[in-house]
Amino acid sequence: MRARRIGTNVMAALFCLVWVFPVYWMVNTAFKPRGDILSPTPQFLPLNFTLDNFADALAKPGFTRDLLNSVLVTVTVVLLSIVVAFLAATALTRFRFFGRRSFLIGVLILQMVPVPALVIPLFLGLKSAHLLNNLLGLTLTYVALVLPFTIWTLRGFLHGIPVELEEAAMVDGASRARIMRSVLLPLVLPGLIATSVFAFITAWNDFLFAYVIMKDQSGYTLPVWLVSFSTSTGTDYGGLIAASTLFALPVVVFFALVQRHLVEGMTAGAVKG
Template sequence: MRIAPRKVLLSALALVVAAFFLFPTYWMITSALKPRADVLSPAYDLIPLALTLDNFVTAFSKPGFGTYLTNSLIVTLGAVACSLVAGLLAAVPLARLKFRGRKGFVLLVLIAQLAPLEALFIPMYLLMKDVGLLNTLPSLLLVYFATTLPFTVWTLRGFVNGIPVELEEAAMVDGCGRWGAFRRVTLPLLGPGLVATSVFAFITAWNEFLYAFVFMRDSSKYTLPVWLESFQTAFGTDWSAAMAGAVVYSVPALVFFLLVQRKLVAGGTAGAVKG
């Protein structure tokens, strides 16, 4: 069978692009497995000649790893859950109901999504200070919830618009109430949208550093991104242990993605195409 030159060229280009994006991850993993002397060596060995797990031992022996991991999981999973529930409750009325000011509200949701997280830092800090939530994990949960909610509402609204309302009406004719029609018909079809938005919310909350570093005055309330910063001291940066810590830090996000990846493929392209 003859392969078209255009297809070969596109395949080669795709491999080059994939290698470009995968190389930093490969370098992080190989650096985590290299002896410290090899990491600091000026020679760039793409394939390490010597491997060791000492860097992971050093990373795990850092004080507070278990506490920071627990804090990260609490605020991240809490923000994801709150964002999905609130986003779904807002997206369904915005897609199904016709009321005055609906378009303006949708525009405000989009504007809130466009606002950079750093621009909200001072207002968020003053707000948490006034309500007495500084140095508490709920403050981080609320911040991550607020920053991921606009995207969740916007995306889920597109998914709801893509589900014909006639399906719900047919279920109601067959004897289901409005809630029963939503639970049995609409909610299962929203699975890809819920997965796509949950991945975005998880990555956003899991990787956040600035708020976790400034809002928490007690080191026992820090999250894993702040733990990674602890590898840099006044005497220098332990790059080998830092790379091992970065690998460990990436595992929960990778596991979460693998658990939902089947529906993510469908969800990533279907939800936000409808305005």
């Protein structure tokens, strides 16, 4: 048994090492001078430490504007998705209505559709609604992409909350809105955090829809801004890698803040209901 536990720990350590190494290599390269970055001999430690790459990245035109666009879109997507998903999941678990089963099947089907296959239909739909080249259209696109997952996850989480708690609150005179706010919301909070992480990563990291929907540079987000480091004259690898490191930092910080609740929410949402 002891040998088996040691073997399991070694395998887990190797897996973590393989997973972490690309991230370490990106951060390591961001602090290297250009000559070391293009050197055919790998350097696992930045022998010549420099911050020039970060200075070049921050000085790149459009950084502040695209950062604000990314923050605005991402925060809006997270808030809208968790509110709509919470209301939809509550309705699916607490009420019986016509089309409920069909709606659940539709949610499952939407999760199985490859995201690139949705580009043309969403583009045509936004064009008809006059929402192309508009941050509102981009925000609604991201909300539509994350809702199937968030609804299904919160539905599984809400299934684990006893209905008797709501019945007791009704006996005490609480309204449905008060029950959702004071009873269900605190209990489903880990699930909301788990789904908010998914919504955050989807909206923050997406390049495809941001590039297709936004044609005006004033509406670009940071993933599209990263492309500006590659031009017809070449690629600024130092600036690109430094910018990628800065771009990944908010996701790491956000995940570190909520990781405990994320594990609880994902586990409960996966096994209940």
